Amino acid sequence: MDLGNEVQKILSWTSVCGNLALHLIWLIVHLIINVWYSALGIAHVVENTLISSGLLKSYNAINISKVRYLAVVIDSEEARQTSKVLELLRWLASIGVLKKSQTAIIEGLNKSQKATASKIKSQEAIVEGSNHGTLVEHVDLEFVSFADSKPAVAKAANLLFAKHYASTILEKPNFTESDISEALQAVGYGGPEPDLLLVYGPVRCHLGFPAWRIRYTEIVHMGPLKSMKFGSLIKAIHKFTKVHQNYG
Amino acid sequence: MLSLRFSLSPSNITLTKKNQYHFGTKFPKVFATTTSSSNSDNGNVGLGGPEVALPEGLKRELMPKHVAVIMDGHRRWARQKGLSVEQGHRAGGEKMRVLTHLCSQLGIKVLTLFAFSTENWIRPKEEVGFLMKLFLDTASSQENLDKWTRNDIRVSCIGDKSMLSKPLREALTLLEEKTKSNSGLHVMIALNYSGRHDILQATKRIAKKVNNRLLEVEDIDKNLFEQELETHCIEFPEPDLLIRTSGEQRLSNFMLWQLAYTELYFTNKLFPDMEEADFIEALMSFQPRQRRYGGYITKT
Numbered sequence: 001m002d003l004g005n006e007v008q009k010i011l012s013w014t015s016v017c018g019n020l021a022l023h024l025i026w027l028i029v030h031l032i033i034n035v036w037y038s039a040l041g042i043a044h045v046v047e048n049t050l051i052s053s054g055l056l057k058s059y060n061a062i063n064i065s066k067v068r069y070l071a072v073v074i075d076s077e078e079a080r081q082t083s084k085v086l087e088l089l090r091w092l093a094s095i096g097v098l099k100k101s102q103t104a105i106i107e108g109l110n111k112s113q114k115a116t117a118s119k120i121k122s123q124e125a126i127v128e129g130s131n132h133g134t135l136v137e138h139v140d141l142e143f144v145s146f147a148d149s150k151p152a153v154a155k156a157a158n159l160l161f162a163k164h165y166a167s168t169i170l171e172k173p174n175f176t177e178s179d180i181s182e183a184l185q186a187v188g189y190g191g192p193e194p195d196l197l198l199v200y201g202p203v204r205c206h207l208g209f210p211a212w213r214i215r216y217t218e219i220v221h222m223g224p225l226k227s228m229k230f231g232s233l234i235k236a237i238h239k240f241t242k243v244h245q246n247y248g
Numbered sequence: 249m250l251s252l253r254f255s256l257s258p259s260n261i262t263l264t265k266k267n268q269y270h271f272g273t274k275f276p277k278v279f280a281t282t283t284s285s286s287n288s289d290n291g292n293v294g295l296g297g298p299e300v301a302l303p304e305g306l307k308r309e310l311m312p313k314h315v316a317v318i319m320d321g322h323r324r325w326a327r328q329k330g331l332s333v334e335q336g337h338r339a340g341g342e343k344m345r346v347l348t349h350l351c352s353q354l355g356i357k358v359l360t361l362f363a364f365s366t367e368n369w370i371r372p373k374e375e376v377g378f379l380m381k382l383f384l385d386t387a388s389s390q391e392n393l394d395k396w397t398r399n400d401i402r403v404s405c406i407g408d409k410s411m412l413s414k415p416l417r418e419a420l421t422l423l424e425e426k427t428k429s430n431s432g433l434h435v436m437i438a439l440n441y442s443g444r445h446d447i448l449q450a451t452k453r454i455a456k457k458v459n460n461r462l463l464e465v466e467d468i469d470k471n472l473f474e475q476e477l478e479t480h481c482i483e484f485p486e487p488d489l490l491i492r493t494s495g496e497q498r499l500s501n502f503m504l505w506q507l508a509y510t511e512l513y514f515t516n517k518l519f520p521d522m523e524e525a526d527f528i529e530a531l532m533s534f535q536p537r538q539r540r541y542g543g544y545i546t547k548t
Contacts, residue, residue, distance in 0.1 A: 053499040149508065150470035153447060156467050163377025175452050177444050195346050204512045213502040215444060219512060245498075 031051065048231030059234050064096045066241045071194035073209055075201025078225040088200070091230050095237065142191060149210045152189035159183045184212060192218060196240045198233075200225040218243060276297040283302050290349045302354065303528050310535040312488035314358040315351060316510070318502055320493030321518030323463075334378050337393065339520035341382060350524055352399050352433040354531070358484050359435050366408065366442040380416060387419040393426060400432030406478040407441035408449075434482055441478075443504030450476035465484065479506055486510065492526070 041233045072088070078084060098179060160175060161185050186191045192238065193213045197220070198204060204221040220236045302308060319539070320341055326336030344361060351359045362377060386392060396403060404427075405420045412420075453476045457463040463472070479485035487503065487510045496518040499507060513530045515522075 071251040086493065115406050121322065150393055150473065150505065154469050154473055155453075155506075157451045157473070158450060158465060161458050161465060165455050165459045175255075175448060175455075177448055180448060180451060181443075199458065206507070206512070211508065214499060214500060215501045220497060221512070248365060248370050 012215045017084055048229045050233035051234050052229070060236050061240045062095070062238050064237070067195050067237060069192040069195040071196045073197060073207050073208065074225060075203065075207065078201050081225055084225045084228065088225070088228060095234065098143060144191070144210060149208050152184060152187065152210065155187045155189070156180055156183035159187055165223070180212065196220065196237065198222050198236060200228060216245060216247065250520070252425055254358070290516040292418070304389065305532055306528065307535060308355060311355055312531070312534055313356065315356055315488045316360040316362070316366055316487035316490045316503060317347065318492040318500065319519040320492060320496055322520060324494060325518040325520040336520060337382060341386065343520055343522055346524060347527060348401065348433070349399070350527055356433060358482055359433060360438060360439065360487060361435065364407070364439050364441070364484055365501060366445060366500065373422050374387060380413060384416045384419055387423045389418065389432070393423070396427055397430065401428045402427045402430040402432070402434045403437065404434065404481070405437045405439050407439040408445060409440065411440050416459055436482065438502065441502070442499045447505055448480070461517045473505070474545070476503060479503070489507070489513060489530065491530050493522060497547055518546045
């Protein structure tokens with residue numbers, strides 16, 4: 001009996017030690033993971049700073065011509081930060097995205113922000129023009145909203161019906177994708193297909209950007225607008241210029 | 249900050265009678281169970297299959313109803329391993345089974361798999377031929393059918409079937425018929441599918457209905473459109489979460505209409521390399537997201 005009690009005591013003692021050891025291992029592992037992610041965060045900040053300052057030479061010469069059409073989607077809640085939105089537009093202008101023959105498509109702004117953004121675009125164009133001694137080039141800045149997406153396709157369908165079915169032509173129509181593209185253009189919701197779409201907001205989704213136009217668009221989630229970094233923007237565009245698409 | 253999602257605090261551990269201690273070089277083996285009271289959020293899930301507890305960190309009420317997957321990276325995987333492209337696709341097929349089983353156990357209602365795009369016909373003839381044969385073998389396999397029936401899984405196919413061979417079309421139709429009464433996970437295979445074509449065929453159907461006076465022109469709106477898309481037959485037509493593997497960050501003409509507010513999860517892992525833990529990680533990254541569907545959240 002005494003032996004049995006002794007064994008029981010030893011087992012109990014070792015089980016407590018075992019639990020404590022497991023708990024200690026858990027804390028150590030947790031600490032390692034926290035340190036790792038802190039180090040990653042610091043590395044990210046350092047990289048952003050180096051990119052912004054131009055010290056990382058590989059990011060200095062971006063082949064911006066590959067980004068013919070850039071789209072920016074801003075979450076409706078985030079878009080309330082007008083100063084941040086305008087700062088983003090200035091960054092895009094400074095990178096050279098808002099130049100002639102390139103279009104920036106922006107979703108998520110309200111009316112007053114669109115008006116201000118248009119002014120910014122013009123001012124930047126004037127500044128660039130004066131620096132290079134040329135006239136102000138036309139810059140395309142397109143604003144879209146959710147109405148340009150699904151409701152627009154419904155309107156295009158209306159138009160196609162009117163054109164192909166409601167007319168006196170007896171031949172059975174056979175719509176093609178080109179017909180829909182043309183119909184969208186005709187109802188005022190056409191536009192280029194963006195090469196790159198940057199999403200600013202807490203959620204990683206494109207928030208209803210015109211569906212017809214993002215077939216092969218590269219989508220990059222940039223995080224919340226309030227914590228946007230110039231270096232991250234450069235990095236996203238630079239990464240896109242290295243992407244190769246198979247298209248099937 | 250990502251952290252390990254399990255707790256081993258002493259108060260949560262009750263030692264069972266199976267404690268074994270190996271002295272000497274081996275570590276003690278402790279078989280522990282967590283108390284049921286500390287796991288009130290991790291409800292068991294049973295939808296036709298055996299009840300399983302959710303992995304720690306996943307909440308049943310935040311589970312996406314519809315998960316879509318663009319299965320990318322088979323050829324790259326095969327190249328990396330020094331294998332043939334066909335072996336890469338077979339490995340991808342195995343992962344499809346793993347993913348299907350996982351989604352079934354986790355209580356996800358719909359799983360859409362982008363198996364073949366309209367743009368994939370430009371691939372080498374041998375590869376396309378192999379893929380069609382693989383689809384046919386999978387669709388007509390009795391073993392697969394038994395497994396799906398056992399797990400109450402419904403299988404259906406979206407995409408333009410007119411370009412598929414007759415045997416494959418018939419096998420898919422039969423498979424849809426045989427599993428249509430299953431009420432568990434609904435697996436949708438997107439075969440010869442194109443998001444633009446989906447919108448196009450919806451447009452044609454609506455135009456025909458208006459022409460046949462089944463609809464008025466004024467009735468054409470986005471809700472009507474959604475009823476004519478290929479995903480109209482499922483309870484949750486719009487994916488909550490899209491997973492794309494192999495590092496590509498685009499939709500590649502997949503469910504363009506339906507993905508308006510879908511959470512996009514891009515991972516660098518190639519699809520044949522994806523493990524259960526990787527899929528669970530995708531679900532875990534989805535769950536804490538505050539999805540606003542374009543609106544505001546008013547603070548009170």
